Structure formats: structure tokens, C-alpha cells
Amino acid sequence: MTSTLNSLLETFARIGATPDGGVCRLTGTSEDGQARALLAAEISGRQLALHVDPIGNMFGIASLAPSSKDAVVVGSHLDSQPTGGRFDGVYGVLAGLLAIEAVAARAAVEPGKARRNLALANWTNEEGARFQPSLTGSSVFAGTLALDDALALADGTGVTLGEALTAIGYRGTADLTLEPRRYVELHVEQGPLLEEEGVEIGVVTGCWAARKLSLVFHGEPSHTGPTRMARRRDALRAAARAIELHHCLIELSRTGAHASAARITVSPNSPNVTPSRVQVWFEFRHEDAAIARGLGDRFLAETRAAVASLGVDVEVAADEQRGTAALDPHGAALTASVARDLGFSLMEMKTIAGHDALALNKCVPASLIFVPSRDGLSHNPAEFTDETSLDKGLAVLTEVIWRLVTEE
Amino acid sequence: MTSTLNSLLETFARIGATPDGGVCRLTGTSEDGQARALLAAEISGRQLALHVDPIGNMFGIASLAPSSKDAVVVGSHLDSQPTGGRFDGVYGVLAGLLAIEAVAARAAVEPGKARRNLALANWTNEEGARFQPSLTGSSVFAGTLALDDALALADGTGVTLGEALTAIGYRGTADLTLEPRRYVELHVEQGPLLEEEGVEIGVVTGCWAARKLSLVFHGEPSHTGPTRMARRRDALRAAARAIELHHCLIELSRTGAHASAARITVSPNSPNVTPSRVQVWFEFRHEDAAIARGLGDRFLAETRAAVASLGVDVEVAADEQRGTAALDPHGAALTASVARDLGFSLMEMKTIAGHDALALNKCVPASLIFVPSRDGLSHNPAEFTDETSLDKGLAVLTEVIWRLVTEE
Numbered sequence: 001m002t003s004t005l006n007s008l009l010e011t012f013a014r015i016g017a018t019p020d021g022g023v024c025r026l027t028g029t030s031e032d033g034q035a036r037a038l039l040a041a042e043i044s045g046r047q048l049a050l051h052v053d054p055i056g057n058m059f060g061i062a063s064l065a066p067s068s069k070d071a072v073v074v075g076s077h078l079d080s081q082p083t084g085g086r087f088d089g090v091y092g093v094l095a096g097l098l099a100i101e102a103v104a105a106r107a108a109v110e111p112g113k114a115r116r117n118l119a120l121a122n123w124t125n126e127e128g129a130r131f132q133p134s135l136t137g138s139s140v141f142a143g144t145l146a147l148d149d150a151l152a153l154a155d156g157t158g159v160t161l162g163e164a165l166t167a168i169g170y171r172g173t174a175d176l177t178l179e180p181r182r183y184v185e186l187h188v189e190q191g192p193l194l195e196e197e198g199v200e201i202g203v204v205t206g207c208w209a210a211r212k213l214s215l216v217f218h219g220e221p222s223h224t225g226p227t228r229m230a231r232r233r234d235a236l237r238a239a240a241r242a243i244e245l246h247h248c249l250i251e252l253s254r255t256g257a258h259a260s261a262a263r264i265t266v267s268p269n270s271p272n273v274t275p276s277r278v279q280v281w282f283e284f285r286h287e288d289a290a291i292a293r294g295l296g297d298r299f300l301a302e303t304r305a306a307v308a309s310l311g312v313d314v315e316v317a318a319d320e321q322r323g324t325a326a327l328d329p330h331g332a333a334l335t336a337s338v339a340r341d342l343g344f345s346l347m348e349m350k351t352i353a354g355h356d357a358l359a360l361n362k363c364v365p366a367s368l369i370f371v372p373s374r375d376g377l378s379h380n381p382a383e384f385t386d387e388t389s390l391d392k393g394l395a396v397l398t399e400v401i402w403r404l405v406t407e408e
Numbered sequence: 409m410t411s412t413l414n415s416l417l418e419t420f421a422r423i424g425a426t427p428d429g430g431v432c433r434l435t436g437t438s439e440d441g442q443a444r445a446l447l448a449a450e451i452s453g454r455q456l457a458l459h460v461d462p463i464g465n466m467f468g469i470a471s472l473a474p475s476s477k478d479a480v481v482v483g484s485h486l487d488s489q490p491t492g493g494r495f496d497g498v499y500g501v502l503a504g505l506l507a508i509e510a511v512a513a514r515a516a517v518e519p520g521k522a523r524r525n526l527a528l529a530n531w532t533n534e535e536g537a538r539f540q541p542s543l544t545g546s547s548v549f550a551g552t553l554a555l556d557d558a559l560a561l562a563d564g565t566g567v568t569l570g571e572a573l574t575a576i577g578y579r580g581t582a583d584l585t586l587e588p589r590r591y592v593e594l595h596v597e598q599g600p601l602l603e604e605e606g607v608e609i610g611v612v613t614g615c616w617a618a619r620k621l622s623l624v625f626h627g628e629p630s631h632t633g634p635t636r637m638a639r640r641r642d643a644l645r646a647a648a649r650a651i652e653l654h655h656c657l658i659e660l661s662r663t664g665a666h667a668s669a670a671r672i673t674v675s676p677n678s679p680n681v682t683p684s685r686v687q688v689w690f691e692f693r694h695e696d697a698a699i700a701r702g703l704g705d706r707f708l709a710e711t712r713a714a715v716a717s718l719g720v721d722v723e724v725a726a727d728e729q730r731g732t733a734a735l736d737p738h739g740a741a742l743t744a745s746v747a748r749d750l751g752f753s754l755m756e757m758k759t760i761a762g763h764d765a766l767a768l769n770k771c772v773p774a775s776l777i778f779v780p781s782r783d784g785l786s787h788n789p790a791e792f793t794d795e796t797s798l799d800k801g802l803a804v805l806t807e808v809i810w811r812l813v814t815e816e
Contacts, residue, residue, distance in 0.1 A: 027719075082676035083684065084630035129678040191634030206577065208633075221491035223786040224668035225616075225693055225761035226599030229658065236669060240651035247645050250637065260632035263642060263679045264672070268490035270537040271462045271620075271671045271689045272762075273787040281679045285633055353681075354632035366770065376639065378631040 005394055006387055008094045012078070013086040016156045022381025023090075026079040027125040027136075028164025033048050033080045036052035039093065046101050048120065055140040055150050056124040060097065062104045064114035064405060068289055069162030071178040072404045073364070074100060074397070075121030076185050077137075077356060081129045084275055085383020087188045087373075089126060093391065095186050095383065099398040103405060114408045123356045124165070131164075132281075133320070138359035141176075152204075156265075173174045176272055180262045180403050182331060183366040185357040187399045188385050192376030193349055200369030200392050201339040201346040206288040206326045207315045208258075208352045211296040214243065214318040217307065221268065236266055236275035238312035242303045249299055257295055258285040258352060279317060284374055285352055288396040289323045296321075325358060331367030331400075344392055353378075369396060411695025414795055414801060416502045420446065420486070421494040430789025431498075433488040435533040436464075443486045444578050447501065447530055448698075454509050456528065460580030463548040463558050464532040464573040467584055468505065470512045472522035472813060479586040481772070481814045482508060482805070483529030483592050485545075485764060489537050491548050493791020495596045495781075497534060499798065504528045507806040511813060521814045525586055531764045532573070539562045540689075541728070548674055549584075563679035564673075577780040590739060590812050591774040593765040594805045596793050600784030601757055607750040608800050610778030611743045614734045616666075616760045617697035621690045623650065623727040625715065629676065629684040644674055644683035646720035650711045653688055655807075657707055665703055666693040666760060687725060697731045704729075732758075733766060739775030739808070747808045752800055761786075777804060 015038065016023045016031035025031040036058060043050050043060030061071070074177040076092025100118045107114040123141070129135025131153040139145035151162030151171075165171035189195075194202050219235030243261045250259040262279040282299070286292040296319075304314050332348070339346040347368065351358070357368040371393040374384040423446065424431045424439035433439040444466060451458050451468035459467040469479070484500025515522040531549070536542025539561040548552035559570030559579075573579035597603075602610050627643030651669045657725045658667040671689040690707070694700040704727070712722050740756070747754040757778065759766070765776040779801040782792040 060737055081629075081678055081681050083678075083681055127678070128491050128680060129676070131764065132679060134680065189634070190631045192636065192639075206716075210633075221489075221788045223598045223761055223788075224670050224691060225618075225666060226597070226759075226786070227666075227784060228600065229666060231600075232668075234655075234668075236672065237651060237655050238670075240648035243645060243648035247642075258633060258635070258637060260640075260682060261640075261648075262632050262681055262683055263677050264644065264674055266672055268537070269671050270489055270491075270535070270787075271540060271668075272536060272692070273491055273670055274668060275670055283632060283679070351634075353631055377634060378634070379678075380629045380631075 005094060005098055005390060007275045009086060010092065012090050012094065015082065018381060020381040023080045023084045023086055024082050025078065025084065026082065026130040027079045028130065028168060030168065032079055032167030041119065042097060042195060048100065052170055053175050054147055055137045056170040056172065057137040057141055058122040062100050062118040064104060064107045064117050068116055070181045071117040072182045072401055073119045073180045074184050074401055075123060076187060076390065077123045077126035077387055079125055081127050081257050081379045083379055083381060085380055087377060087383055087385055088190065088378055090187055090202035091228050092186045093122050094098045095397055096189060098394060099401055102398045103402050106402060116405045117183060118401065118405060119178060125161065125358055131161045133357060135354055135359040136161065138356035142336065142363040144362050158260060162271055164345035180364045182362040183353060183357060184331065184374050184397065184401055186393050187355060188378065189370040189373045190353050191373065194370060194372035195362055195376065197347060197375065199347045200344040200389065201396055202349045203332050203335045203346055204327055204351050204368035204370060205332050206324055206350050207350050208287050208359050209292040209324045210322045211284045212318065212320040212404045213296055213316065215282065216313060216317045217278045218313040218317040219274065219276050222274045224272050224274055227274065232274050233311035234274050235278040235312055238307035239264065239278040239280050239324055241306050243280065244332045245302055245306055246299055249302065251296065255286060255291050257291060259283060287324065287350060293321060307329050312339040325361055326361050327357065327361055328336065328365035328367050331365060335367060335369055335396065335400055335402055338396050341397055342399065344389045346394065369393060410703065413502060413798060416443055417494060417498065420475065420502065421770055422605040424488065426789060431488045431492045431494055432490050433486065434490065434538040435487045436538065436569060436576060438576065440487055441576030444666055447486060450505060451528065456508065459584060460578055461583050462580055463545045463556055464578045464580065465545040465549055466530040469586065472525050473513060476524055477587045478589045478810055479525040479527045480590045480592065481527045481529050481588045482592050482809055484595060484809055485531045485534035487533055487535050489535050489787045491787055492613035493786060493787060493788060495791055495793050496598065496786055500594045501530050506802060507809055508756065508807045511810050512729050514810060524589060524813045526813060527586060532644050532686065533569065534598040534764055539569045543762055543764060543767040544731035546764035549772040550767050552770050561786050562804040583816065588772045589773050591768040592739065592805065593763060594777045594801050594809055595763060597778040597781045598786035599627060599633060599781065602778060602780035603782065603784065605755060606801060607755045608797065609754040609804055610757045611740050611754055612735055612759050612778060613740050613756050614732055615766050616693045616758055617700040617732045618730045619692045619700045619723065620728040621704050621708065623688055623690065623721040624725045625686045626721040626723060627682065627684045630682045632680050632682055635682065640682050641719035642682050644783040645684040646715035646718045647672065647688050649714050650788050651688065653708055653710055653714055657703065663694060663699050665699060667691060670752050676706045681766040695732065695758060701729060711726065717806065733769055734768055736773030736775050739773060742811055743775060743777055743804065743808055746804050748801055750807065752804065777801060
């Protein structure tokens with residue numbers, strides 16, 4: 001099994017490979033199309049039935065209990081960040097594929113045991129790098145994002161997600177007809193806790209809250225040469241002040257919150273014109289939703305005050321508040337029990353990053369399993385998890401879905 | 409004459425017109441191509457000989473003294489900023505066209521008076537909005553920028569200036585064969601001084617110094633969620649800190665310097681990845697080159713110190729220092745004398761903005777004449793100069809070039 005998982009990971013890492021050893025496989029690009037085509041071949045090669053839904057989610061179905069419409073769904077995503085690593089997402093899809101193959105083989109030699117079917121899933125645009133918001137395919141599947149709204153999401157050049165999916169031939173026409181009963185996702189941690197604690201398996205019981213505030217700073221264009229300094233209304237200076245203020249506020253709050261300002265657009269972005277419109281995407285993450293919300297409120301008030309003297313107006317373009325959520329307690333208990341049975345150390349933890357499991361959890365009890373990430377590094381070409389750790393995750397996943405498929 | 413100038417300005421303002429009343433006519437775009445085609449028609453319609461050189465500079469030649477190779481060149485530029493107004497550049501080209509027409513008509517009725525020829529010029533990529541650096545065509549003409557380097561300049565999407573000029577059909581093959589002896593440019597002030605002083609004509613005697621520092625901040629990509637705050641190396645936070653520091657330093661210096669940070673590029677610019685590479689274009693302008701240089705030095709030292717604690721490295725990608733320069737004293741004296749003869753108030757002043765006249769001044773004595781800009785506003789759709797002021801500028805320009813063409 002080991003060699004198969006590793007060789008699959010190697011093969012997929014070549015699609016969209018970057019010179020620094022990472023992967024750039026943005027949703028709806030030709031690299032995404034190539035990775036999807038390869039996954040489709042792997043699905044069909046394992047006698048799983050391939051299905052693509054209208055938002056491009058791909059499924060590989062093992063009919064273990066043909067008389068039932070129920071399914072346990074296992075998956076993650078093949079898309080990556082521009083500076084993506086070789087494990088984020090793709091590990092969960094490929095381990096899911098091999099786990100389903102193993103469970104199907106076991107079901108064949110233990111006839112009558114399987115009570116439910118199995119479906120592998122590759123969710124569209126988990127990363128939200130090219131199209132915002134993230135978790136697009138899983139949110140449409142869960143019914144929390146309208147299909148038409150998702151298809152209409154546009155990238156920085158105006159191309160819509162619907163157009164991009166059509167271009168690569170992965171805009172399906174029919175929803176999955178199976179009824180999802182449980183969802184399980186295996187993922188690299190992307191944080192340092194498992195490595196620091198020397199623990200092999202992370203049982204994720206829930207997620208941090210997040211507040212995502214997108215602000216637009218409105219100034220006025222003018223010539224950067226002769227215009228008097230006091231006459232300028234510089235939206236980039238205002239944005240810069242807000243970015244530094246945002247980081248200082250997080251540090252001074254001593255709440256342990258995580259925060260970022262990672263995306264910015266500037267207009268007209270010409271060296272000789274005072275910037276007149278700047279948009280910045282700010283995030284606040286905390287285990288306590290009230291703290292994430294409060295930090296956002298305070299930041300907004302302080303930002304307005306800090307930039308008023310610059311003659312710049314602040315508009316809230318988006319304010320998305322994600323609360324904390326508990327993942328499936330039954331799935332977590334089952335994962336812990338499987339890990340113990342297999343002799344692996346484990347710990348319960350929360351996820352700070354968003355995952356498709358969180359989107360799915362709104363319509364089906366969902367579980368999330370972590371393996372360690374070296375140095376907690378992710379969204380980075382140096383992202384790394386060793387072979388042994390990857391295999392342990394796969395072993396846990398396989399046994400977890402066997403039990404979910406066979407239990408009463 | 410009034411109605412011709414205004415109607416020409418109106419016609420050109422329609423090419424690349426923006427909904428807010430401004431103009432967006434970037435170098436080498438189809439809008440630039442349309443404006444050039446219209447100018448070519450206006451040149452030919454006035455019996456001037458059209459010539460296009462290898463960097464796309466357009467000339468309209470009046471052979472007033474066929475036995476001489478000497479020429480007085482008059483011009484400006486048709487390209488604009490993305491948030492451009494209706495006067496910046498195009499006023500100087502169209503007034504130049506009409507002034508040459510008037511001088512040619514006068515030369516025809518006063519045979520033997522003209523000792524030199526006249527050439528109208530439309531210089532390629534004065535603004536530097538799509539291709540940096542600015543003043544491209546005039547610098548190639550002056551011999552301070554190599555043609556091949558200029559043609560290889562790439563825009564944000566990788567299209568080169570050479571390709572863009574070929575695409576619109578304005579990449580000529582032969583240099584101008586006339587010998588430029590004087591250059592004269594008429595332009596709107598783009599600053600508030602003439603309006604504040606109630607003066608009609610600005611005689612520009614020289615320019616401020618400028619230092620243009622482009623800095624790259626090198627951080628490290630990581631996940632904006634689970635990555636611990638202390639583990640991040642955020643290049644955008646470093647850039648934001650530098651932008652605010654740069655403005656504070658200018659204010660605290662009390663030198664009267666003008667400064668800007670108006671262009672920024674961020675990589676990977678995804679909401680979920682800590683920015684790993686950010687480039688910012690900073691400018692310092694002052695009447696005293698030593699002060700502009702010193703401010704840049706101090707800014708660089710303080711920036712390195714301020715971002716070191718963020719784990720971000722600073723690279724100087726470009727450091728262009730333009731000294732002060734004196735424009736042609738003879739041209740300035742002549743302009744002042746013409747303004748007085750025509751009964752217009754005048755003042756001597758320096759230009760803070762860059763102009764083609766400054767590039768030309770390196771190979772031929774150059775003169776620059778200003779008319780007032782309402783509220784000093786430019787690079788803004790609301791840029792405005794009233795008809796009467798525009799006509800006064802044209803009257804001065806016409807008489808100045810008559811005297812330059814006829815003087816001993």
C-alpha cells in the first residue's frame with residue numbers, strides 16, 4: 001500500500017509542479033483539468049463509478065450495498081494555492097481512493113457485511129485562491145451556497161468558475177443521487193501541534209471561529225509629483241496604516257488570535273497616480289467566536305478613526321463570520337478507538353484552517369483526521385509529511401470507513 | 409483658432425473616454441492606436457509630412473527651410489494615466505499642431521524669414537503607466553535610453569512595448585533625419601501655483617530632483633490559519649509598515665518634499681497565504697537633489713530596521729536618482745518676453761512632474777510652458793483648464809516658435 005500511495009502522490013505532484021518543489025494547481029486551470037483527468041482514470045481503473053456534479057465535484061462510487069441509497073463519503077480536494085505543497089488536499093483524495101479500494105476488497109470477501117455504499121469526493125475550489133469564497137464545491141453540495149452563485153464567481157480577470165469548469169470539461173449536469181450519511185476527511189495538519197507533541201493522529205473535534213472582513217479604502221487619484229501632500233487622499237497609505245494597526249491590535253490583545261491581511265488590490269496602481277481605491281482582505285481567527293467578532297469590531301472602529309485624517313473613506317465590502325462548530329462526535333470517538341486499536345498515539349484538537357469537512361458538516365455528520373506537518377508549514381512548497389505518517393493516516397482512514405460502512 | 413483647439417480636444421477626449429469624464433489611453437492599446445491614427449490624419453490634413461520612428465514617436469514635419477536640416481521640435485504626448493484627464497499631454501500635442509500650422513502660414517506670406525524647419529512630436533509612453541520607466545520615447549530620441557531596452561519593457565502581463573507598438577501599427581523603422589535645435593513643450597501645470605497666484609503663463613526654468621526607489625520585501629508563504637503568528641514572515645505587513653514610515657518621515661522632515669508609494673505588487677496575493685513577496689515603488693521629490701537623496705537614504709535605513717523584527721528581507725530592486733536640471737535659459741527668456749508682449753502675466757517656476765521636455769533637454773535646449781490647472785488637480789478625470797487659459801498658452805507657443813524659427 002505504501003508504495004502505491006507514494007507513487008500516486010509523486011505522480012500528482014508533477015501536475016502543476018513549481019521549480020521550488022511545490023505545486024500550483026488553481027481551480028479550473030489546465031493543471032486542475034489534468035489532475036482531474038488522472039483522478040478519473042484512477043477511479044475508473046478501480047471499478048468505481050465516476051460521477052461529476054454541476055459544480056464540478058468529482059465522485060468515485062463503490063456500490064457495496066446496491067439495495068441502499070446511503071453512502072459514506074470520503075474526500076478532500078485536488079486544487080492548491082499558488083504556493084501550494086504536495087500534500088494539502090491531494091493526500092486526502094488519494095488516501096480516500098486507496099481506502100475505498102481496500103474496503104471494497106474486504107467487503108467482497110466478507111459478503112453481507114457492508115450496509116452502505118462508499119463515495120470518494122474531490123471537491124471543487126477548496127482553496128479559494130482563484131475564486132473567492134473558498135470551500136465552493138462542498139458548500140454547494142451541502143446546500144449552503146446556491147449553484148448559480150457559485151458558477152458566477154469571477155477570478156481576477158473576470159472569468160467565472162462556470163466558464164473555467166466548462167473549459168476543462170468538468171461542469172457536470174446531475175447531482176449525486178446517493179444519500180450521504182457520514183463524511184470523513186484525512187488531511188495534513190498544516191500546524192505544529194502534532195509534531196510538537198510527538199503524536200501520530202489528530203482527532204479533530206471542531207473548528208475555530210473566523211471573521212473575514214474585506215475593506216475598501218476610497219481616496220482620490222492625483223498626480224504624485226506636483227500635488228501638495230496635504231491635498232492628497234491616499235488610499236494605499238490608509239490601507240497600509242490599517243494593515244499595521246490590525247497586526248498591532250492582535251498582538252496587544254494577547255488573546256492568542258490568529259490574523260492576516262494577505263490579499264490586496266490597488267487602483268489605478270500606477271507609479272504616478274495617488275492610489276484612489278484599495279481593497280484588503282483581513283481575517284481574524286479564534287477558538288471563541290465572540291473574541292473573533294470583538295477583534296473585528298475593534299479593528300473596524302480603530303481603522304475608521306486612524307484613516308479619517310487622511311481623507312479616506314472606509315467601506316465594508318464583505319463581513320463573513322464563521323462560528324465555531326463541533327464535528328461528528330460519533331466519528332471522532334470511532335477515529336480515536338481505531339487509532340488506539342492500531343497502536344497509534346492520538347490527541348483531540350481543533351482545526352484553525354477551513355476544510356471541506358466543515359462545509360459538509362452542515363448537512364451530514366463529518367469527521368476530520370490529521371497527520372503531522374513538518375514545522376507546521378503549509379501553503380508553502382516545503383510542506384512535508386513523511387511516508388510513515390502518511391501510511392498511518394491511511395490505515396486509520398481505511399478502518400474508520402470500514403466500520404462506518406458496516407456498523408448498524 | 410479657439411474653436412479649432414477646443415473641438416480637437418473634445419474629439420481626442422472621446423478616445424478612451426471613461427464614464428466619469430476622464431480618459432484612459434494607455435500606451436500601445438487600441439485607444440492609443442485610435443488617437444495616433446486621428447493625429448496622423450490631422451498632420452497629413454495640414455500638409456505636414458508624417459514620420460514614425462522605431463520607438464513609435466510620431467512627427468509632423470513642416471519644411472519651412474528646405475535647404476536646412478535644422479528643426480525646432482514642438483510636442484508632448486497622447487498617452488494618459490488610467491485615471492487621466494482631458495488635457496495632460498494631448499493639449500501640448502494639439503496646440504503644437506495648430507501653432508505649427510499658424511507659423512507655416514505666416515512663413516508662406518513672409519518668404520525667406522524662416523531659417524529652420526518645424527516638427528510636431530507625439531512621444532511614446534510619457535506616462536509610464538503601462539510600461540515603466542516613463543518618458544520612454546523622448547528618452548530614446550535623446551539617446552539616454554537604448555532602443556532595444558525600451559522595446560523590451562514589459563507590462564504587468566508580459567507584453568512588451570515593442571509588441572504593443574507592432575500590434576497597433578506604430579513601430580516605425582527609421583529615425584528622424586532632421587537635426588533638432590530647440591524643443592518647446594506646452595502643458596497644463598498639474599499643480600496649484602499659477603491658479604493661486606492668479607498668473608496666466610508659467611515659464612518653467614528647471615525641475616525638482618526625484619529619487620525613485622523600488623523595494624522588494626521577501627517573506628515566506630504559509631497558511632494564514634494554523635501558522636503561529638510568531639512563525640510568519642509577512643512581506644505585506646513589512647511593506648505596510650514601510651509605506652506608513654515613508655509618509656511619516658516626509659512629514660517629520662519638514663523639508664517640503666513630495667513623496668508617494670503608489671504602485672504595489674503582492675505575491676501570491678491569495679487570502680489564505682501569508683504574502684511572501686511584495687514590491688513597492690516609492691518616490692521622493694525635492695527642489696534640492698541632496699535632500700531627495702538624503703530622505704531616500706534615511707528611509708532605506710529606517711525601513712530595514714523597522715522590518716527586521718518581522719523576519720522580512722529588503723532588496724533594492726531599483727534606485728533611480730534624477731537630479732535637478734535647468735531648462736534652456738534662452739527659451740525661458742524668449743517665452744517671458746513673448747508673454748509680456750502679448751500682455752499676459754507670467755511667473756518663473758520649477759516643474760515637479762516629469763515631462764518629455766526634461767528628457768529632451770539632455771540632447772537639445774528645451775523649454776516648458778505651463779498654463780493653470782484648476783485646483784492643481786491632474787491624473788484625475790476632473791482635471792480642468794478653461795478655454796481662455798488654453799488659448800493664451802497656444803498664443804504664446806505660436807509666437808515663441810515663430811521667433812525660434814526665424815531668429816538668427
